Amino acid sequence: MSKIHVTTTINGESTEFLCETQQTMLDVLRDNLGLTGSKEGCGSGDCGACTIIADGRMICSCLMLGAEAEGKRIETIEGLAQGEKLHPLQQKFIEMAALQCGICTPGFLVASKALLDRNPNPTETEVRYWLAGNLCRCTGYDKIIRAVMDVAAEMRK
């Protein structure tokens, strides 16, 4: 079976790749493009460790086929920091110990960015429900929620 040629934009850069028909976007990111920041926790869209943003929409990259990236604007964890500067969410996660093992962290950061992109003033309940698709087994979510709300408040200033 011949491979599919895809042209897309990833973290602002024009990107081309060849992929097999059954490869998920997560497979492509990790195995074809060397972007291993997105993680596979379940492969079935239940844990959010593979969260990316596609055309402004937060999705699980394990539920998207690599071929579907054609013509889309993809954002991954690797695009969050700008040069030497961490995104406020990244900086706050470190300062507030909103990560322990760190495996869920890329997913949470991308998901949190997607939230603040569309709602700069979320309530705690809104943050919790937006992030309900991201599993964390280490932190009990407390410090993650606090970090996101603190960043939202700072970014509103």
Add this chain to the structure above:
Amino acid sequence: MTAHKYKWVGTRQNRPDGADKVTGRARFGADFNMPGQLVGKVLRSPHAHAVIKSIDISAAAKLPGVKAVITGQDFPEQPNQSMSAGEMLVNLRDVTRNIMAREKALYDGHPVAAVAAVSESIAREALGLIKVDYQVLPHVIDVDAAMKDDAPVLHDHLFTTGVEPKPTKPSNIASRIAFTKGKVEDGFAKAEVVVEEVYHTAPVHQGYIEPHATLASAAEDGQVQLWSTTQGHFQVRGFCSKLLNLETSQIRVTATEIGGGFGGKTVVYLEPVAIRLSQKTGKPVKMVMSREEVFRASGPTSGGRVDVKIGAMKDGTIVAADCTVALQAGAFPGSPVGPACMTSWACYDVENIRVIGYDVVSNRPKVAAYRAPGAPISAWGVESALDALALKLGMDPIELRLKNAAKIGTKTHYGPTFNTIGFVETLLAAKNSPHYKTPVKPGYSRGVAAGFWFNIGHDSSAAAHVGEDGTVTIISGNPDIGGSRASLALMAAEELGVDYSKVRPVVADTASIGFNFVTGGSRVTFATGLAVVNAVKNLITELKSRAAKIWEVEVDAVVWEDGMAKPSSSNVGKHEPLSLAKIAAMAGKTGGPINGHAQLNAQGAGPGFGVHLVDLKVDQDTGIVTIDRYTAAQDVGTAIHPSYVEGQLQGGAVQGIGWALNEEYIYNKQGKLDNPGFLDYRMPVASDLPMIETILVEVPNPGHPYGVRGVGEVPIVPPMAAIGNAIARGTGVRMVDLPMSPPRLSLALDAARPKAAAE
């Protein structure tokens, strides 16, 4: 609190691996690759219990792209010999069969063969071509069923140890253990109030988000390199050495960053298989479990049964405490029934105690450690029964525990006498907490429960190297699962008297630092911290001797203060203090590189106690429980990095909440797992929970220079009973089986309703 006593210990510094972890740069198990690598995949038994009559790998081996196919025959036989695995003991003869079956398949998911191929799709296709001839046998899963006389027997060589007379028939009861203090019969004879109940728990998984992953590269001269996501790379080395007849010095294991373990990654599954495939193919072999494989085949914790009987006087003094614990070990013996028994009454000073435990095999994955192994299960029974006692006595649940609390000098029922502990302090902190002082809201109810964990010490090695510019590298060998690098650097900075930013902690591979026991048992900040402190002390001794050489004075005329060598008094002469940087610059002239090291088997670990409070409401129709407020109080010794200590309390509490309210393995009639995924194995998500308040009580452990007590495991022990107690107090219905999920709770509430109406 600690922050006032020290300069660095007790402060909330940024963790040294933070930038890598928030950018996706940090490399976890599945993020490692080597050129030319093959993909390894495992064929797993679809049957819960079956004789493996034959395995035909010929068709699979011929498939283009397949480079090797192996079965249990490709691994050497192992003796009937125990080896420690984290906080549990495992038998090598059993371990080799767990990683690759031989005579029998003992659970749905049991590995029976493995292939290495040039791509994942070819590997999968090859698995489909392997023909296994199974003779399916009746299976058994629940502990009660497995203990019956007529239960299907898993192992013909298993005769219960610890019973007299010795059994003549094999059974699924691997062993019986007992602990006694005083005479419970006497206690029950004088008791004025007795509570007796039987509790059950369902098996649950540690639920780490990162599946098991490994990359093995075996060379023709016998040397092996291995990357593994593990809580203990020295443990992995030890297992692989035994399972493959390799010398430990031939295997070099690098611990990748680890995406959660909670005890489940203190054993091996893929590693020996990947090494064997790499040996046979001469190529690196990468193996990653799918989520389904993690659930079907990796070791969760036991489900079990706890029979509890408590006898007390009307004033609340407990005079007899009795419990029997039976835990599933999975396919091979080795459940955490020992710790479950030992922790059961450890919080309480009771004259007469008896605890009996049964280790029971059944057709499900071999259990592995899960955060305070066994303790949450016996605590579910004991702490629920204590609450029933408090209700019977009309006594506040915290007061009941204060009345019977273990203190310094209390002799436990499992042997040791407590040194300085903080249970009373923790109970008082809970009692005086804002949470407890706030009246319970109408429609809500409140539950209290306590918990205990020993915390361990064990072996650690550490080194401290000074760079040419005077900055210091601290080298140790424990995978960082929750921020330990930061805590080690904080203690090193404190001991050395230099800025935290000048200390770089590194987790080295098995060839680059001395032996380190696993990251587990709540031991790293304590034992590896101790090794780091000693390595720094060793370094300081060397630094002082270099200063002495530079000043041409006696070594004992030099002191180390604020990160500098100084003369001990004015009599020594006028010498400007020498910073690390200055001494480092002259290292070559004063004797060469400046390094310190230390290694120890850490003694003096301090046990930990926790008290949890929960306010919740129960939807009487749906059985859905909403947690409104949760507080975890714990004696943490000294909070080296308070944020990460809080994180342990919060994370452990939430795992306990999941265990209480939803998590369980659901097996169908064929003994196959129906819910091997995160959708139906329902762990708590952010929208299920409120903030988790934490109270860090600091009663320093006299056995550690900075007063460290392990903190990681205690927090998972109280939550289930705290929640069950709140539900009982709110609904009048005492749940005795876990999980208290909506279907089960609403059934129980429905069953109680006619009674309530009649009363």
